[in-house]
Amino acid sequence: MAHEGKADEQLFQLLAGLLHQVESLTNQEEVELRTKIEALGLEVTKVPSKSLKQLDELEIAKELDKLSEKLDNVDEMISSAMASDPQVQSLLSDTADIWMPVITASADERRNFTSSVGENPETEANRGS
Incomplete structure (x- = not known):
């Protein structure tokens, strides 16, 4: 450390x-x-601050619900940004294969995305540089 x-x-x-x-x-x-x-x-x-208590399943579910509500707003924000700016539409369309799976993923799929990030050989090679 x-x-x-x-x-x-x-x-x-x-x-x-x-x-x-x-x-x-x-x-x-x-x-x-x-x-x-x-x-x-x-x-x-x-x-980082230490959590004073471990979250139980109910508290974790509440936190996940809050995050889900925020994600629900993402589609609306993306749609309005695309409608108001052609450059945003082009950028989002060109990169949809990267960000769309993350937004639409289930919790299990998101965990797999997170764990696979550290396993990317290109990422590992860049760390050695």
Whole structure:
């Protein structure tokens, strides 16, 4: 765990150094980018809060119902965005094979998507780089 913190620190030092170089070369201060890098650094180093209690099946079902309600609204939001902007329609149509299965998946299918993400050989190869 301490090694991960050291790697994170090194990454953000590298990003800060690169940002400084870009600012020097362009003679422009990149305030927005600096703020985003700092915010990301803070987010990465946050310690997740511990749940005070384990959720029982009823509480889990309630949370899943809340998530399902949110997903029900996705179709409406997508439809209205597609109707109002042809670029959105084109982008969503071109990428539907990626996002549509996730939205329409059952809970079991979503778990399989999540577990298969770490097993992607391309992802594993990129980590070694």
